[in-house]
Amino acid sequence: MSTRRISRAFKDISFSFDPHPVTKDLPVLVNERAIIRSVRNIVETIPTERFFNSTLGSDIRRSLFEFVDIGTALVIEEQITNSVQFYEPRIDNLKVEVDPQPDNNSFNCNVFFDIVGLDIPTTNFSFILEATR
Amino acid sequence: MPFTQFTNLDFDQIKTEIKGYLRSNSNFTDFDFEGSNFSVLIDTLAYNTYINAFNANLAVNESFLDAATVRENVVSLARNIGYVPRSKSAAKAQVTFSVPTSSSSRTLTLNAGLVAVGPFDNTSYRFSIPENVTSVIRNGVAVFGTADEPIEILQGTVLTKQFLVNNSVDQRFILDNPNIDASTIRTYVKGVNDTGLGREFAKIDNILHINKNSEIYLIQEISDERYELLFGDGYFGKKLENNSVITVRYIITDGESGNGPNTFDFQGNLVDENGIRTTPTGSIPITVVQRAINGGEIENVSSIKYFAPRLYSAQYRAVTSRDYEAIISSIYPNTESVAVVGGEELVPPQFGTVQISIKPKNGSYISDFDKQNILNKLKKYSIAGINQKIIDLKVLYVELDSTIYYDISKISNASDLKTRITSALTTYSKDIDMNRFGGRFKYSKILQLIDRVDSAVTSNITKVIIRRDMKALLNQFAQYELCFGNRFHINPIGYNIKSTGFTISGSNDIVYLTDVPNKDVNGNLDGSGKGTVSAIKKTDNDQLQVAQRAVGTVDYTKGEILLNTINITSTQANNAIVEVQAFPDSNDVIGLKDLYLSLDVSSSRINTIKDVIASGEDISGVSFARDYYTSSYSNGDLERK
Numbered sequence: 001m002s003t004r005r006i007s008r009a010f011k012d013i014s015f016s017f018d019p020h021p022v023t024k025d026l027p028v029l030v031n032e033r034a035i036i037r038s039v040r041n042i043v044e045t046i047p048t049e050r051f052f053n054s055t056l057g058s059d060i061r062r063s064l065f066e067f068v069d070i071g072t073a074l075v076i077e078e079q080i081t082n083s084v085q086f087y088e089p090r091i092d093n094l095k096v097e098v099d100p101q102p103d104n105n106s107f108n109c110n111v112f113f114d115i116v117g118l119d120i121p122t123t124n125f126s127f128i129l130e131a132t133r
Numbered sequence: 134m135p136f137t138q139f140t141n142l143d144f145d146q147i148k149t150e151i152k153g154y155l156r157s158n159s160n161f162t163d164f165d166f167e168g169s170n171f172s173v174l175i176d177t178l179a180y181n182t183y184i185n186a187f188n189a190n191l192a193v194n195e196s197f198l199d200a201a202t203v204r205e206n207v208v209s210l211a212r213n214i215g216y217v218p219r220s221k222s223a224a225k226a227q228v229t230f231s232v233p234t235s236s237s238s239r240t241l242t243l244n245a246g247l248v249a250v251g252p253f254d255n256t257s258y259r260f261s262i263p264e265n266v267t268s269v270i271r272n273g274v275a276v277f278g279t280a281d282e283p284i285e286i287l288q289g290t291v292l293t294k295q296f297l298v299n300n301s302v303d304q305r306f307i308l309d310n311p312n313i314d315a316s317t318i319r320t321y322v323k324g325v326n327d328t329g330l331g332r333e334f335a336k337i338d339n340i341l342h343i344n345k346n347s348e349i350y351l352i353q354e355i356s357d358e359r360y361e362l363l364f365g366d367g368y369f370g371k372k373l374e375n376n377s378v379i380t381v382r383y384i385i386t387d388g389e390s391g392n393g394p395n396t397f398d399f400q401g402n403l404v405d406e407n408g409i410r411t412t413p414t415g416s417i418p419i420t421v422v423q424r425a426i427n428g429g430e431i432e433n434v435s436s437i438k439y440f441a442p443r444l445y446s447a448q449y450r451a452v453t454s455r456d457y458e459a460i461i462s463s464i465y466p467n468t469e470s471v472a473v474v475g476g477e478e479l480v481p482p483q484f485g486t487v488q489i490s491i492k493p494k495n496g497s498y499i500s501d502f503d504k505q506n507i508l509n510k511l512k513k514y515s516i517a518g519i520n521q522k523i524i525d526l527k528v529l530y531v532e533l534d535s536t537i538y539y540d541i542s543k544i545s546n547a548s549d550l551k552t553r554i555t556s557a558l559t560t561y562s563k564d565i566d567m568n569r570f571g572g573r574f575k576y577s578k579i580l581q582l583i584d585r586v587d588s589a590v591t592s593n594i595t596k597v598i599i600r601r602d603m604k605a606l607l608n609q610f611a612q613y614e615l616c617f618g619n620r621f622h623i624n625p626i627g628y629n630i631k632s633t634g635f636t637i638s639g640s641n642d643i644v645y646l647t648d649v650p651n652k653d654v655n656g657n658l659d660g661s662g663k664g665t666v667s668a669i670k671k672t673d674n675d676q677l678q679v680a681q682r683a684v685g686t687v688d689y690t691k692g693e694i695l696l697n698t699i700n701i702t703s704t705q706a707n708n709a710i711v712e713v714q715a716f717p718d719s720n721d722v723i724g725l726k727d728l729y730l731s732l733d734v735s736s737s738r739i740n741t742i743k744d745v746i747a748s749g750e751d752i753s754g755v756s757f758a759r760d761y762y763t764s765s766y767s768n769g770d771l772e773r774k
Binding site for chain 2: 009010011012013014015028029034037038039041042045050051052053056084087088089090
């Protein structure tokens with residue numbers, strides 16, 4: 001697990017690899033955008049996907065084929081909370097809300113958190129989880 | 134921080150190194166967090182580095198004989214120094230039989246191939262011959278083999294493979310079967326103008342004395358334990374003509390499993406002098422001269438690693454004792470261990486002589502026939518003027534007299550504990566430390582071993598006895614010399630040497646050997662380290678008295694017993710053996726020179742006694758000292774029990 005450290009600037013590389021139109025530099029993700037990306041990476045990584053780190057990620061994919069109801073939503077909520085809390089030390093006051101959408105066969109996820117060491121309001125981002133096959 | 138640590142082989146260590154580098158050399162900061170995009174890049178880089186390091190490590194390991202583990206690589210590296218690993222060897226039985234026939238032919242030929250089937254251990258094994266055997270028919274009977282010159286049949290099936298030589302392509306001659314006994318490979322080459330199978334080519338293992346016309350071939354092991362034949366190139370050995378036909382005949386065998394059959398049913402294929410198949414007029418009982426023995430498995434990787442450099446350093450010359458070890462193992466595959474002693478080290482010295490003892494894999498002795506074969510083959514390698522002698526194995530047995538104390542509250546059954554201790558000792562007795570020439574019995578290891586068999590064992594008192602089996606020449610006057618190679622412990626009042634019973638001519642009494650150390654006028658040991666051996670007998674009321682004084686001498690320092698001329702008429706032990714034992718001065722026993730050290734568990738005594746102090750029955754130790762006491766020294770019996 002990563003060491004917990006407090007930093008005032010987080011800077012990550014972007015996987016879009018689109019060069020900056022003027023400087024031709026690789027795009028970077030900074031501060032809350034970097035952390036949002038990191039949280040999404042953790043949630044979307046299937047355990048055993050990473051070499052030599054088989055526990056990294058969350059097992060929500062397995063829950064997507066369950067009934068789209070509040071029970072499954074609670075399971076997903078817990079899975080996201082656990083994995084993000086364990087693997088992302090830069091955030092605090094994490095709150096995850098998963099809202100089942102039975103009509104669309106999907107879950108609407110909202111993640112709220114504070115960034116440790118950055119003086120910005122609570123950040124949130126949302127994404128939809130949907131079984132694609 | 135500079136990125137200078139190149140020795141890491143572990144994924145995590147490599148990853149930490151990369152992070153350390155980025156920490157001081159990058160604008161990015163998120164590499165430290167597992168969820169970041171940068172972490173994915175680092176993982177990929179570390180994984181790539183890890184795979185490269187692993188492959189490099191593997192490749193380098195497999196490039197050296199010492200470190201290689203894959204058989205194909207070990208064999209290939211051994212090949213570079215001219216070593217051909219031993220193949221499987223077929224078990225060989227020696228038989229004779231007579232074939233009654235009504236054929237008018239003068240001779241009868243037993244064709245190469247299946248000869249007999251022998252059952253053993255609920256399995257039938259096929260026995261074959263690699264070449265035809267012909268016998269003259271006399272009075273309607275063809276006799277194959279005699280008691281002195283029996284026919285050797287080999288366990289396995291004869292196979293034949295043919296190749297058509299095509300010089301325009303890069304052709305390889307590979308025998309597709311594993312399990313081939315390479316010593317049975319016979320190769321015939323039929324040129325364009327030849328008839329029949331053609332001329333037989335000889336298998337060689339080096340190119341000494343070879344010219345451009347030599348009809349030879351070499352074999353080498355390739356992948357999957359198969360063999361490839363290599364023929365001459367016109368400079369070393371005759372080059373094969375285009376369109377020649379190579380016929381290779383060989384036996385595939387079950388190796389070690391084929392040992393044992395002692396009865397055989399004839400299944401051979403007989404033809405007369407015109408090649409017409411002949412049916413015998415009666416049954417063909419097979420007389421067994423020697424049951425099937427000497428079957429062995431293919432040489433394993435560790436053995437190849439051990440012997441290949443030694444055979445190379447021997448350079449096909451038997452000079453040092455290590456050379457003999459390597460060469461004898463290659464010419465007699467059934468060798469388990471070899472001891473070679475130069476004549477100058479013998480007492481008295483025998484200059485120009487080399488004494489060789491061989492421990493075969495199955496059994497203790499090698500036959501006179503095998504001895505002669507080995508000596509004949511050794512002649513090619515030995516230095517002129519050196520005379521080799523193969524002497525029978527001299528086994529120095531180590532026996533234990535062990536008293537084991539156990540806590541009765543921790544086990545349910547003492548006999549079960551005894552069985553487990555015996556089984557642990559039996560396993561140890563098979564250890565490579567022991568079963569070899571120059572082996573060493575390590576006393577402290579045995580004590581530990583017994584103590585650790587079970588937590589119920591509280592202690593053990595173990596005495597060590599060394600024993601040699603003296604083979605008596607019954608009803609003949611003979612002198613005997615028994616070397617133990619270990620200093621004897623001297624008890625001033627005797628009881629150091631004990632033996633099993635035997636009778637000597639002129640008396641029917643059973644006598645035993647015993648010793649009295651030499652003493653000065655005051656009755657103290659005279660310091661010579663020598664003593665007298667006498668024969669004693671039991672009287673009717675079980676008292677022992679001297680039957681014959683000074684039948685020999687004992688040298689306690691050298692560990693040697695000499696018996697003067699004596700005529701032994703019978704022995705109590707089987708096979709005319711007199712077991713002679715002594716107590717070693719040091720509990721660590723070594724196998725000196727040509728002595729083969731062996732831990733004899735079956736003759737060892739294991740007593741289990743409950744530890745009354747440990748179990749709480751006896752708090753003061755009074756009853757322990759009175760009833761459960763064991764001496765650490767030998768008993769006062771004069772005879773060996």
